[in-house]
Structures are given as C-alpha cells and as structure tokens.
Amino acid sequence: MTEAEARAVVLAALVEIAPETEGVRLDGDVELGEQLDIDSMDFLTLMTLVSERTGIDIPERDQPKLRTLDGAVAYLAGV
Amino acid sequence: MGDFLMPSLGADMVEGRLIQWRVAPGDVVAKGDIVAVVDTSKAEIEVEIFEPGVIEELVVDPGEKVAVGAVLAHVRSTGVAATQAPAAPEPTAAEPAPPVPAAVVAAAAPAPPAEPPGAADGSGRRRVSPLARRVAAHLGVDPASCEGTGPGGAVTRADVERTAAEPATRAPAPPAMPAPSAMPAPPTMPAPSAPMPQTIEPPAVAATAGDERSIAMRRTIARLMARSKREIPHYYLGHHIDLSRALDWLKERNAPRGPAERVLPAALLLKAVALACREHPGLNGFWVDDELRPGGGVHVGVAISLRGGGLLAPAIHDADMLGVEALMAALRDLTQRARRGQLRGSEMADPTITVTSLGERGVETVYGVIHPPQVALVGFGRVTERAWAVRGMVGARPVVHATLAVDHRAADGHTGGLFLGSIDSRLQEPEAL
Numbered sequence: 001m002t003e004a005e006a007r008a009v010v011l012a013a014l015v016e017i018a019p020e021t022e023g024v025r026l027d028g029d030v031e032l033g034e035q036l037d038i039d040s041m042d043f044l045t046l047m048t049l050v051s052e053r054t055g056i057d058i059p060e061r062d063q064p065k066l067r068t069l070d071g072a073v074a075y076l077a078g079v
Numbered sequence: 080m081g082d083f084l085m086p087s088l089g090a091d092m093v094e095g096r097l098i099q100w101r102v103a104p105g106d107v108v109a110k111g112d113i114v115a116v117v118d119t120s121k122a123e124i125e126v127e128i129f130e131p132g133v134i135e136e137l138v139v140d141p142g143e144k145v146a147v148g149a150v151l152a153h154v155r156s157t158g159v160a161a162t163q164a165p166a167a168p169e170p171t172a173a174e175p176a177p178p179v180p181a182a183v184v185a186a187a188a189p190a191p192p193a194e195p196p197g198a199a200d201g202s203g204r205r206r207v208s209p210l211a212r213r214v215a216a217h218l219g220v221d222p223a224s225c226e227g228t229g230p231g232g233a234v235t236r237a238d239v240e241r242t243a244a245e246p247a248t249r250a251p252a253p254p255a256m257p258a259p260s261a262m263p264a265p266p267t268m269p270a271p272s273a274p275m276p277q278t279i280e281p282p283a284v285a286a287t288a289g290d291e292r293s294i295a296m297r298r299t300i301a302r303l304m305a306r307s308k309r310e311i312p313h314y315y316l317g318h319h320i321d322l323s324r325a326l327d328w329l330k331e332r333n334a335p336r337g338p339a340e341r342v343l344p345a346a347l348l349l350k351a352v353a354l355a356c357r358e359h360p361g362l363n364g365f366w367v368d369d370e371l372r373p374g375g376g377v378h379v380g381v382a383i384s385l386r387g388g389g390l391l392a393p394a395i396h397d398a399d400m401l402g403v404e405a406l407m408a409a410l411r412d413l414t415q416r417a418r419r420g421q422l423r424g425s426e427m428a429d430p431t432i433t434v435t436s437l438g439e440r441g442v443e444t445v446y447g448v449i450h451p452p453q454v455a456l457v458g459f460g461r462v463t464e465r466a467w468a469v470r471g472m473v474g475a476r477p478v479v480h481a482t483l484a485v486d487h488r489a490a491d492g493h494t495g496g497l498f499l500g501s502i503d504s505r506l507q508e509p510e511a512l
Binding site (some may be wrong): 033034039040041044045047048051052057058059060061 | 330333334336337338339341343344345384410411414415438439440
C-alpha cells in the first residue's frame with residue numbers, strides 16, 4: 001500500500017466517523033484526538049474501519065502508533 | 080381495535096412531532112416493529128410498536144406536533160388481548176421488558192384514548208394514570224390533590240392540568256410552566272444528566288430545524304437540571320479505584336483480537352455499575368410520589384456526547400444480564416446510532432440510573448446532577464496514573480475517580496458508600512464481570 005492510498009483510507013474513515021472533519025486541514029504530527037472531537041470509541045471505530053479496508057491487522061499494542069495522521073499513514077504503508 | 084399513542088421518550092417529554100410514518104394502512108405489524116419516526120427537541124427517534132396488529136388508519140400527519148398519549152394511529156389488534164405498556168417508570172413488570180410507553184391500548188378499555196387507565200395499587204390510595212403522574216411531576220402538582228374523573232375515580236392528565244390551572248393548589252416552589260400550546264418551541268426530551276457546562280447544538284438534522292432544536296434542547300436541559308437541583312437533595316461520594324487488574328485483564332483479552340472484537344474499559348465500568356445496581360436496588364429506580372419505585376430491571380443510561388456538542392443518555396437494557404462482550408457491542412451500537420440520530424423509543428424511555436464518563440481527555444472527577452426522577456448518577460473521570468501505596472509499597476497504578484450523586488430522599492450515605500465499594504471490588508475481579 002502506498003502512502004497516498006493509506007492516507008486516503010484514513011481520511012475517508014475519519015469523515016465517516018466525524019462528518020464535520022471533511023475539508024478540515026489536519027496537522028500530520030498532532031494527535032487526531034487533540035485536533036478532532038475523537039474519543040476512545042471513535043478511535044476504536046477508526047481502527048476497525050481502517051483494518052477492515054486495508055486488510056492490515058492492527059494489534060492493540062500498535063494502536064498508539066496510529067494516533068497521528070502521519071503515524072497512521074506510515075504504519076499502514078510500511079506494513 | 081386499539082390505538083397507537085405518542086410515546087413518552089423520557090421523563091420530561093410532553094409532546095413530540097411526527098416526522099415520518101414507516102407503515103401504511105393495511106400493514107401488518109409485529110411486536111418491536113418500527114412504525115414511525117418522532118422528533119423531540121433533541122433527536123429524531125424511531126418508535127416501535129409493542130402489540131401485533133394491522134394498521135387501520137393513520138390519525139396524525141407527518142409534521143404535526145401532538146401531546147404524549149395522543150392517538151397517532153388506529154390499530155386492529157391481532158395478538159392476545161391488547162395490554163398497555165406503562166407510560167411512566169411504574170414498578171409494574173417483573174420481567175425485564177423495557178419500560179416502553181409506545182403502547183397499543185385496547186379500544187375496549189373504558190378510558191378515553193389519551194388516558195391509559197390508572198394504575199391500581201390495591202391499597203386504597205387514589206389511582207393515578209402513569210401519564211397523569213408524569214404530567215403532575217412536570218407541573219409541580221400533587222396528584223393526590225386532584226379530583227379524579229377517570230374510570231374508578233382515577234386521576235387523569237386532564238384532572239392534573241385542571242388542578243395545575245388553579246393557583247391555590249400549586250406547589251409553591253416550581254415556577255409556572257407555560258401550557259404546552261403556548262410554548263413556541265416546546266422542549267420535549269429529557270435532558271441528559273449534564274454535569275458540566277457544555278455547548279448544546281443539534282445533532283445532524285435538517286438545517287432549518289437546527290436552531291429551533293438547539294434552543295429547545297437548551298430549554299429542556301435548563302428545566303430538567305433546575306428541577307433536579309430544586310427538588311433533589313443530592314449528596315455526593317467519591318472513591319478512587321485502582322484499575323490495574325481490570326486494565327491488565329483487558330489488555331490480555333484484547334491482544335489477539337482485531338479492533339472489531341476489542342472491549343474498551345468503559346464496558347467494564349458499566350458492567351460493574353450494573354452489578355452494583357442489582358446488589359443495591361435502592362439506588363436503581365425512581366423517586367415518585369414521595370417513595371422509591373424500584374426500576375423493573377437494571378437499565379443503565381449512558382451519557383453519550385454528540386459530535387459538535389450536546390448529550391443524549393439512552394439506556395442499555397438489562398445491562399446486568401449482559402456479558403462484557405455483549406455490553407461492549409451494545410455500547411458501540413448505541414454510540415453510533417445516537418450520533419447518527421437513529422435511536423429507538425425504547426432506548427429513550429427512562430433509564431433506571433445514569434452513568435457519565437468523561438473519557439480519556441477529560442478531567443479526573445465529575446460530580447453529576449441526577450436526572451429526575453432517577454435517584455442516582457455515577458460519574459467516572461479520566462483514568463490517570465497515580466502513586467498508589469499497597470502494603471507499604473508505593474507504585475504507579477492506573478486509577479479512576481468514581482463519584483456517586485444520590486437523592487438523599489431515597490437513600491442514605493451508607494448505601495451510597497456500599498454501592499461505590501461494590502463497584503470497586505467488582506473491578507478487582509474483571510474475569511467475573
């Protein structure tokens with residue numbers, strides 16, 4: 001998976017979970033939870049959607065690596 | 080033939096607007112079918128029917144606003160003798176049926192359609208219909224002071240409203256409620272137990288309805304919270320709970336599972352509360368007519384924040400009977416539907432207790448405001464790492480500050496202390512949850 005593909009998957013899932021984030025400019029290196037109104041349930045839903053759509057398993061211990069957009073893209077593209 | 084009535088979707092709802100019919104005349108409906116969508120001041124709620132039958136006539140058109148208890152449709156009953164679901168948190172059903180008011184009342188019942196018959200209590204006390212009881216609580220009227228004109232002298236809603244219109248019989252404290260018809264944007268939903276200042280904005284709905292709903296929601300919350308603080312002598316308890324065992328157990332359990340099967344700490348906290356409710360039923364119920372009415376089952380209201388502001392507190396029914404996985408699934412489902420505005424009537428009917436959690440980005444402690452007529456509210460702050468001494472050794476442990484607000488009319492501090500202690504001890508044995 002390329003970085004562009006990974007980014008597209010994450011952003012699409014984010015818009016589904018939090019529709020108002022569409023068009024919002026995200027800082028790649030700031031935690032999504034700080035930039036958006038994302039709680040633990042939302043984050044788990046994000047992990048679920050991304051994992052289902054990429055086929056990439058995301059163990060719970062790896063979840064902290066996906067807390068920023070850049071981190072998530074790197075994780076998904078690098079697997 | 081019976082009638083399908085505008086349900087009460089919470090303690091303070093007095094009317095609702097019919098948005099959409101999901102059935103047409105001639106349709107056969109089964110118990111639990113969603114037949115209509117009703118707009119309250121807070122959300123559009125899918126309303127179920129609880130008696131099987133055939134829809135004969137739709138009485139109310141989409142767009143119309145009608146009072147709780149008003150006939151929405153005529154239904155020809157096909158099941159066993161039509162019964163009525165309680166319209167208020169009555170201590171009726173022993174079985175764990177959700178306390179849902181969307182009822183088909185048998186047309187043969189001697190009461191007028193909008194008036195479910197009074198609940199006989201067999202003790203010679205005045206019979207008061209559940210609807211009348213709720214309206215009375217809303218208007219600050221003592222139902223016992225009303226002259227009953229219903230079947231068997233039962234006090235009906237009309238009796239309560241007539242009494243409320245006589246200034247001399249009003250309870251002194253509550254400020255006057257404008258009659259529903261005079262309200263420009265009548266709030267209809269129970270406000271959540273909103274423990275802290277918050278921006279209330281409407282959930283995603285048509286933009287035109289947004290402002291009106293936002294205003295109505297704020298008014299509903301204002302009224303309910305003011306009523307809570309005016310009427311309920313709260314006492315508060317707090318207790319720090321070491322979550323290391325619970326979180327270790329959860330981590331081990333979640334490790335081999337994908338995101339879709341994982342359980343969040345919130346589910347463990349809810350289960351511990353539900354079991355504590357079963358152990359201490361005195362905190363699981365309603366304060367009505369100067370007495371505690373136990374909730375028929377443990378229906379835990381979960382405060383769910385809406386995106387962009389606002390809160391709803393739909394119930395997870397019989398949470399004490401659900402395993403941790405099932406509870407997590409219910410929580411996940413409820414959260415998503417609450418945010419999409421797809422809650423069902425049975426979920427908005429009164430929970431027996433409410434839990435509010437601030438999540439991992441909130442503060443450490445929340446002192447909640449009880450959601451009347453409930454008698455208790457449990458609050459969980461953020462889980463923080465703290466220095467924690469065990470047998471003379473200090474270590475870092477994940478700790479949550481659990482708080483409890485209790486209606487002192489219903490229970491004393493001792494009970495509240497035992498309740499929080501029960502939550503704590505259950506969280507020390509997560510595998511038993």
